[in-house]
Amino acid sequence: MxxxxxxxxxxxxxxxxxxxxxxxxxxxxxxxxxxxxxxxxxxxADAVFSGFASPVVITVVEILLIVQVLAQAKFFDGLAQRFQSAKWSNLAVIASLASITGFISVFMNNIGAFAIMLPATLRVGTVLQIPRRQLVIPISFAALLGGLVSLIGTPANLLVSDALTKATGQGFRFFDFAYAGLPVAAAGILLISFLVTRLFPEADEEISGPAPAARRIVAEREIPFSSPLVGIRLSDCADSFGLQPHALIRDGSFVFGSLAKSVIEPGDTLLAEGADSVFSDLEAGGALLAPAHPNGLQTDFARIEAVVMPESTLIGSRIRSLEVFRSRGITVTAISMRSPRIEGRFEDLQLSIGDILVLEGTRDAIAEALDECECLPLATQPSAGSSKGSWYPFAIFAAGVLLPAFGVLRPEIAFAIVVFALAVTRFLNIRQAMADIxxxxxxxxxxxxxxxxxxxxxxxxxxxxxxxxxxxxxxxxxxxxxxxxxxxxxxxxxxxxxxxxxxxxxxxxxxxxxxxxxxxxxxxxxxxxxxxxxxxxxxxxxxxxxxxxxxxxxxxxxxxxxxxxxxxxxxxxxxxxxxxx
Structure with a gap:
């Protein structure tokens, strides 16, 4: 060497x-x-930035642009009603949702497929009362499995095809990966659909071992005068009320001292972590004050959960700096964090991929803000009806897929044509889409x-x-x-x-x-x-x-x-x- x-x-x-x-x-x-x-x-030196001109990178950028259009065509929102009328078992519904996700992932990147199917899947779970834990892992895994099937299913496939081209002069054809990928994906989707119904049973079934923990959120709430928390030491909050205290604020300043010596007084503000149901119960019982909102009396007022996606502009930002919400009168009332680092107050929390924000405001304002900052709402309302035009982007994309599939054009050329067609038909605003990549x-x-x-x-x-x-x-x-x-x-x-x-x-x-x-x-x-x-x-x-x-x-x-x-x-x-x- x-x-x-x-x-x-x-x-x-x-x-x-x-x-x-x-x-x-x-x-x-x-x-x-x-x-x-x-x-x-x-x-x-002339090879340092050669990667930016690589057909692999160009194809990935094109797919990311196309996915932004397809993600907005929400004709999968009607799945809940279709499954409800079909009266299928939970296993059949889970396997069907995972199969649809896997199919979509064959033709786009895994995150795009997951983002398209997630709102529809959660809606199905709500309507059919299927536990969320039985639904989310299957569609996540199915998106990864679907990427095994085609040349554009994942960047890894494009990269190994590029390596084969350099080694032999000819890369993989569009569906060469399907010989192994399709059987593996089909078997994997069936297996995970079966496993989740056993691993994450419904609440009324017998469960061996401890029950799964509910989602934990971090929130800052005021203590009313009549609250049973008044006079309680912070060290007793976890055992008595299910809250893990992180800070106590009195008259705008932190109350310092050990948890065993810090006692809650009326009017204090408590920054704590706990199950979302615990906060809801304490607010309903008057132990905590629910956050006030100026738009709370409006008919379109909503409380919506949204997840921070990998491409979100909020990643790395602190809650106090989220002007995209503040300017629209939207309040961030709580946050569920994958690995919370709590230093300072609630507004000092820093966002990362996968964090879930609890937002309160008017429904239209929240929808507009989430679209701008690339966050995904975790629940959608059933569609009044699918617009006929929502099928057009999929038809254009399908035509683009057929070109490399039959060897007519290279993928980067075929999808450039798709991007151009979507821009000409005004489904894609290239300037805005490039900013959102x-x-x-x-x-x-x-x-x-x-x-x-x-x-x-x-x-x-x-x-x-x-x-x-x-x-x-x-x-x-x-x-x-x-x-x-x-x-x-x-x-x-x-x-x-x-x-x-x-x-x-x-x-x-x-x-x-x-x-x-x-x-x-x-x-x-x-x-x-x-x-x-x-x-x-x-x-x-x-x-x-x-x-x-x-x-x-x-x-x-x-x-x-x-x-x-x-x-x-x-x-x-x-x-x-x-x-x-």
């Missing part, structure tokens, strides 16, 4: 660690790594491409393959592919799937050459492993959102995702070996 190869391995290891820590913005880590690679002379993901992807290329050009992939050949018989038909699939599945819970595909694709090609096998088989395994991400709530944005929305524990992902990951691993190895080797 030479100095260049050692430097690249150290750089990759450092970047993977920083990505997994999730303490720095992914685009900052990626750009820092890109510049470090140039300073280490891993690629020339999740640019950190795009920048990260473009910055990682030159680094991934360096893995091949510096001979690092060959070195890694040679090391692994000393402990794994990679010349055997299944061994090398099985190892790559395992490594990809092990990395993707901690590193985004695009990075996994970029790093492992050159190594997969070296494996194939060493074993004298077609590289397509190994690259399919890498792409599949990068998307079989079910074991943690932080490996993929969909799972992060699902954890917040469904009030899951980390262990719930292991219980539900473990069998699914094992099934996906076994099926992928066997099918890829049968079809591609």
């Amino acid at each position: 030479n100095v260049e190869q050692a430097s690249l391995l150290v750089l990759l290891a450092a970047m993977l660690i920083l990505f997994s820590l999730d303490r720095f913005r992914i685009e900052v880590v990626a750009i820092g790594g890109l510049l470090a690679g140039f300073l280490l002379k891993l690629y020339p 999740n640019w950190p993901i795009v920048i990260m992807l473009a910055a990682m491409i030159p680094i991934g290329t360096a893995v091949q050009t510096t001979g690092t992939a060959e070195v890694v393959a040679r090391w692994l050949s000393l402990v794994v018989p990679i010349s055997m038909p299944l061994a090398g592919m099985a190892v790559l699939l395992f490594v990809a599945m092990a990395l993707t819970p901690f590193v985004n799937n695009a990075t996994v595909a970029i790093v492992l694709s050159p190594i997969a090609i070296e494996f194939a050459e060493a074993a004298h096998h077609p590289p397509a088989a190994y690259l399919i395994a890498v792409a599949a492993g990068a998307s079989l991400d079910f074991l943690t709530p932080f490996g993929h944005h969909n799972n992060t959102l699902a954890m917040s929305i469904g009030s899951y524990r980390v262990s719930d992902f292991l219980r539900a995702g473990g069998p699914l990951a094992l099934l996906g691993y076994i099926m992928t190895v066997l099918i890829v070996a049968a079809v591609w080797l």
